[in-house]
Amino acid sequence: MILLDGKKLSGKILLELKEEITGMGKKLRLAVVVVGENPVVRKFIEQKKKFGESIGIDVRIYPFDEKITTNELRKRMSEIVHEEKNTGVIIQLPLPSQINTQYILNSITPEKDVDVLSSRALGNFVSGKSQIMPPVAGAIRALLEEYGIDYKNKNIVIVGAGNLVGKPVALWRLYEKVTFGVVRSNTQNPQEFLKYADIIISGVGRPKFITGDMVKEGVVVIDAGTSESEGKLVGDVDFDSVAPKASFITPVPGGVGPVTVAILFKNLFTLAKK
């Protein structure tokens, strides 16, 4: 069993990126829109800030009150997106329930949409016109390639179909010649699908959803789930029972997460270079 070391890969990507950004001679800035307060979210944002600054990218937080209306936020978004110094804009999800999330996401123009979440950026992505990938999908690809894992001729099962993990990964897989399945948290007998999976990519957000008895010997396990359990970040995979059967597996934390942040900044660079 080999651990897919996301922290190491993240460092490698950031280092390469730092050189490229230095050579570019243009100041990059990521605007992060945050609505409300939440300790887990704050930790994610701190990580982005730290990573960004380590490679010379400014990360500017735009905090808003959790009671803000959709119209007010959309107006403010427009200003943030049109601010020339912001070369990329992201919104920390989820937004409070009174907000029309997709309407807010759509205020980000494709050339600043490093998360690939606006309708226009998604449309470019699914029609093969996008220069960048949704960060989680990009991170998973980077991890598989770093460890020389063939994912093009394998059966892939995606667990969960949320906007940040399952959907973008499924969209990515849909556009290459691979066999894949999507299993949900409400799928009856998910093991019927999982036991045929050469590669499992999970982002359902349920601790210990996938256990050792559900997977086949030699499986590659990518755990992009994020839940909180007793103040700690945990994934979807019961590591102790799954790891002994896996050929490769990501730890949580230290797997997909840090690579996703690195790819976010890589996307920022790719779009700014244009």
Add this chain to the structure above:
Amino acid sequence: MILLDGKKLSGKILLELKEEITGMGKKLRLAVVVVGENPVVRKFIEQKKKFGESIGIDVRIYPFDEKITTNELRKRMSEIVHEEKNTGVIIQLPLPSQINTQYILNSITPEKDVDVLSSRALGNFVSGKSQIMPPVAGAIRALLEEYGIDYKNKNIVIVGAGNLVGKPVALWRLYEKVTFGVVRSNTQNPQEFLKYADIIISGVGRPKFITGDMVKEGVVVIDAGTSESEGKLVGDVDFDSVAPKASFITPVPGGVGPVTVAILFKNLFTLAKK
């Protein structure tokens, strides 16, 4: 075994549509862009023309030489799309190999894109903002609903992932809470997936790709494949061996095809109404 009668459903949809269009008092016109000559394509277009005219929708063909360049076609597309009388515009696919197909498709504005194939229309669809569905996916949903087949809590396997069938159907399924798999023409042992399918939706374009030994008893089979064999339109399913095991099955022709054309006109109406 019950035949899913697409011809009958198509007639029903068109009849309802005719009433609505008459009540609308606005003249609708579908522009069909055709590059080159091909007897199978000509048959499809004739069917669209006939269906459209039966409900008072003009169908105007714009024929182009098969040697046309991408730039020239894009220029002409712009004129066709901006012609006010054209309330919807479609391009007969596939286009000749010298043409950048997505670039041409992207000339269609979302409010006239009845086929949902431009990047912007696709982006609206995958982000849940679209009022219409890609016609084949809409036709499959209409057939399932017409026959009272529950598709929301079933395992669905999609065979093939082309732009006209597999991709839009997978995108549609991705956005509802269902379990689904995508199998390709190059998947090894597709029966491993197919035998768990409650519903099979196929659009791979290979005659007799799916045979009776690959499916389970009681399966629902939707055959949206279109190939030509000895001058006849044939699907992906070996009807003779699959039908005895199926609870519901589409014939080819007379299954998904005619419903798809009806949904195309329904999309035209929905967009024009706005």
